[in-house]
Amino acid sequence: MSKYSRYVVADSSKCTGCKACELACFAEHNKKSNGVGFTVGTVEVPVTPKLYLTKLEAYCMPIQCKHCEDAPCLNACQKHAIYRTEDKQVIVDENKCIGCKDCVMACPFGAIAILPKSEKGTFKLQKDKEVVKVASKCDLCEGIEGGPACVRVCPNEALQIIDADCETLAKNIRAAEGLYASRF
């Protein structure tokens, strides 16, 4: 098992802003709660992704959760609705979330949004008939076969899962080899 939590990062030089990642994310998560795996024609609720395409003047890329080791969102949540799995992923328990927006304000990346929750193709409603809105953020496709849907569907392979521990090891080896080459 990895020493640190893993996360997905996009290479903005490859991203074309097609939003395939957003749609795949929604479709994959909705398969669990709504029983639909397709977007066009089968979904009657708004598309609610867990990563958010951000467009700048020069480039674009999706922004998503870094699954921080000392997560500000987890620390801010007074309802204990954000927890860490055994795999070290930071996950929102949408059934516990009361929509207080503290995590949204706490996240320094803007990786969390308050979005309406739908179940079985319809909106989940509160006692006063208002739509339930919960904090929505990347869960690294927890429990979904094949891993993060966004990584799988990106046509330009702009997204990749980062494992900081493995990366550091690889870098260390390269640096050691560099030192060997530059020995005197």
Add this chain to the structure above:
Amino acid sequence: MRHFVKGNPDLCIGCRTCMIACVVAHEGRRIFEIDPDGYDFNPKLHMVKTAKISIPVQCKHCENPACLAVCPVNCIKVIDDAVVIDQTQCIGCKSCVEACPFGAIDMIAQVGTSQADGSKRVVANKCDLCVGTGDGPSCVRVCPTQALTLVDEDKMKEVVNEKRVESAKASTYIFEAKEEQ
């Protein structure tokens, strides 16, 4: 999205002006000119001071309020993007006080009303974002250090988008570094 007031502990000096402004806005009386014992001082936000910080704590106006869900008489309602308690209907069961994870609700003796046995009516009290007063939250307006901000949908979008843009800018360095390797 529902609006809420967010405090910045780096700016708050704990002067409690927000609490006084809250009472002035809701009592509708000139509290500075009457006998201090002649009215009940019931602010809807509370200054919290610890060894490290001072900041007023108040209702977050949650999207799925726990207080609203537990209220047995449905006296907690959503009015103009604010979660508001109808104190005339409240029976003082304290369920909402129990349900709120922030401690944003307290029980107060309502002025000018009494129960059948003549004792004071005690009802739930919490921030209503000064709904109906027209000027927006008084606490935000009076804070001498501008430590309080009203976060509405536009403000939230602005804050989150700014963070996303900044993190998008920052992450280009990661891949530039990767290419160099």
